[in-house]
Amino acid sequence: MRKVDCEDVRRLMDAFDDDELDAVTSLRVQDHLDTCETCRGHRAWRQETERSLQRIREKEPSAGAALRHRVHALASEGRDRPLRQRRKPFAFSAAALLVATFFLTFLLLPPTGLSGSDVRLFVQSHRSVNLEGGTAELATSDPEAAAAWLAARLPGVSVPRHVPAGYDLAGARTVEVDGQPTGVLLYEKNGTQKISCFVLPDDKPVSRGFDEVVVRPDGLRAGRCRSHQVVTWSRDAGGLVVVGGLGEASVLAFAEESRGDG
Amino acid sequence: MIWKPKHNRREERELFHRLVEEEIDAIHRTAYRLSRNTAEAEDLTQEVFLKAWRSIDTLRSRETIRPWLFRVLRNAWIDRVRKNGRQPQLVALEEPPETPSPPPAPILGATEDRDTWNEVLDTEVMAAMDELPEGERQVLLYFTFGELTYREIADAMECPVGTVMSRLHRARSRLQERLVDYAARRGIIRKEEQGYAEG
Numbered sequence: 001m002r003k004v005d006c007e008d009v010r011r012l013m014d015a016f017d018d019d020e021l022d023a024v025t026s027l028r029v030q031d032h033l034d035t036c037e038t039c040r041g042h043r044a045w046r047q048e049t050e051r052s053l054q055r056i057r058e059k060e061p062s063a064g065a066a067l068r069h070r071v072h073a074l075a076s077e078g079r080d081r082p083l084r085q086r087r088k089p090f091a092f093s094a095a096a097l098l099v100a101t102f103f104l105t106f107l108l109l110p111p112t113g114l115s116g117s118d119v120r121l122f123v124q125s126h127r128s129v130n131l132e133g134g135t136a137e138l139a140t141s142d143p144e145a146a147a148a149w150l151a152a153r154l155p156g157v158s159v160p161r162h163v164p165a166g167y168d169l170a171g172a173r174t175v176e177v178d179g180q181p182t183g184v185l186l187y188e189k190n191g192t193q194k195i196s197c198f199v200l201p202d203d204k205p206v207s208r209g210f211d212e213v214v215v216r217p218d219g220l221r222a223g224r225c226r227s228h229q230v231v232t233w234s235r236d237a238g239g240l241v242v243v244g245g246l247g248e249a250s251v252l253a254f255a256e257e258s259r260g261d262g
Numbered sequence: 263m264i265w266k267p268k269h270n271r272r273e274e275r276e277l278f279h280r281l282v283e284e285e286i287d288a289i290h291r292t293a294y295r296l297s298r299n300t301a302e303a304e305d306l307t308q309e310v311f312l313k314a315w316r317s318i319d320t321l322r323s324r325e326t327i328r329p330w331l332f333r334v335l336r337n338a339w340i341d342r343v344r345k346n347g348r349q350p351q352l353v354a355l356e357e358p359p360e361t362p363s364p365p366p367a368p369i370l371g372a373t374e375d376r377d378t379w380n381e382v383l384d385t386e387v388m389a390a391m392d393e394l395p396e397g398e399r400q401v402l403l404y405f406t407f408g409e410l411t412y413r414e415i416a417d418a419m420e421c422p423v424g425t426v427m428s429r430l431h432r433a434r435s436r437l438q439e440r441l442v443d444y445a446a447r448r449g450i451i452r453k454e455e456q457g458y459a460e461g
Contacts, residue, residue: 014431018405020412045438052387052441053406055380060407063290067304071286071311075278190378211300226298227388 004028009039013046061212118209119225119232119241121177122198126228126243129175129184130194136171136186146172150183150199157183157201157238164195164254187254193244195251197258200239206232220255222248231255274318281321282311285331291407292332296339296400298392309338329417332408336400336418383441390440398433401426 004012004025009032015021016029033039063071138149147159150172163169167187175182175198183199200206205221207213210230213223221232229251232241240258244251289310294303313334314321321327391399404415412430416423 011431014434015412015427018412020427045442046434048383049387049434049437049441052380052383053391053402053437056384056388057291057407059384060291060294061300063286063304063307067290067307068282068286071282071308072279074308074312074315075275193378193381211298227385 004032006032006036006039009033009036010042013039013043017043017046017050117202117204117206118178119206119223119230119243120209122196122206122241122243123225123228123230125175125177125182125184125198126194126196129173129186129196135173137173139171141169143169146185150174150185154181154183154199154201157199158235159183159199160185160197160240160258162254162258163187164250164257166250167193167195167254189250193250195242195244195254197254198241198243200241203234203236203238205234206239206241218259220252220259222252222255233259235259278311278315278318281314281318281327285328286311288408289331289335292403293335293339295391295403295407296335297342302342306335306338306342310334325414326417328408328410329414332404332410332414332418333420383444386441386444387437390437394433394436398429398436401429402433405430 009016009029012021012025012029016026021029033043138146140146140149143161143163146169147161150159151157153174164187167189170186170188172186173184175184177198180200180202182201185197185199187195187197207215207221210221210223210225213221215221219233221230223230229244229248230241231251231254232239233255234240240255242251242255242258286307290303290307293306293310294300297303297306310331314327314331321330391402394402400419401415404410404418405412408415410418412423412426415426419426
């Protein structure tokens with residue numbers, strides 16, 4: 001049996017782990033891995049990535065009950081009707097919704113600078129501040145100092161003093177979110193988990209752009225956007241948007257505890 | 263489940279309902295990852311099963327139906343992208359150069375909390391996945407989220423199994439490389455001290 005070398009094994013490793021190799025080749029790869037520490041190291045990184053992908057898969061939303069119901073209901077219709085005809089009720093509903101949204105947005109509501117009320121902009125800002133090398137303009141662990149610093153730059157805003165349990169305040173900075181000056185409080189845990197709390201001078205609810213959202217009776221909008229946990233709410237002295245790349249629990253707990261803060 | 267052409271309407275319905283229950287989560291997960299949008303994922307899922315219902319009398323076997331469903335999904339997705347004028351590099355016409363293999367031996371620092379690392383890792387992997395060339399991204403999504411075999415992916419994407427293997431390998435290499443860089447940047451590993459030379 002011809003032995004395989006490192007190059008062969010790296011090439012075959014995916015198929016080996018995916019159980020797509022024939023028995024003989026699989027044995028050759030296994031023999032090589034038993035004796036080659038370097039290839040075992042490569043395989044360890046590969047498995048680390050695969051475990052991450054599996055975790056992401058398990059967290060993905062499954063098809064909801066309403067969607068299942070709609071899909072099952074397809075079988076109650078005749079199979080010969082054209083696709084366009086079946087989709088008409090949906091198309092009509094969507095058009096009606098669009099008209100209603102337009103009407104509400106532009107005719108009934110006062111001007112609000114709505115372009116800044118999309119949570120995706122805050123997620124984008126969170127990523128650029130926290131994950132792509134941005135830093136706090138004011139490095140401090142003192143919530144009062146951070147609040148005073150932000151209040152001086154954004155007069156009239158109400159800044160939370162609450163620090164999420166298990167997190168440390170890393171500092172504060174200002175950013176522009178769609179042209180609107182916005183304060184940010186930055187929190188860290190173990191130097192890796194990050195939470196950004198955006199302090200808005202505008203008290204209009206930030207409600208658009210969620211991938212999925214639950215509006216709670218207490219006024220909190222809690223949901224996900226681009227794999228981030230986001231909670232938004234409004235109050236008299238401005239709005240708040242909390243974005244975390246990680247756990248839902250800490251972001252939500254922060255929002256709940258900060259509601260009456262400031 | 264035995265898939266045979268059925269001409270009895272009641273049997274066709276039973277077959278369809280079983281098909282929905284068995285495949286809807288995989289289709290929906292993959293559609294969600296493709297579009298990154300809940301409403302669009304639901305619309306795509308509905309479109310796939312509508313076509314399945316209309317073709318139920320031609321679907322023959324379990325082995326062929328999964329690639330068929332994912333082929334419908336892929337075509338529906340491409341149609342949407344074209345209609346919306348989006349251009350997410352739909353198909354990588356030219357294969358990008360081979361990415362280098364990742365360095366061996368991931369060793370977490372002793373103080374690094376495993377759960378924290380996993381969560382950070384997952385965020386990084388998701389971001390890296392979204393940046394893959396479309397051809398590689400689709401193969402990775404079909405394998406990971408659709409749970410298709412190499413052969414089924416090849417059938418769904420109408421390409422040779424070898425192409426599936428090479429795209430999957432490149433996609434994974436890109437993710438691994440990014441994770442290694444990330445881990446090194448965060449100080450979780452140190453490339454030089456761990457002997458991360460090509461073996």
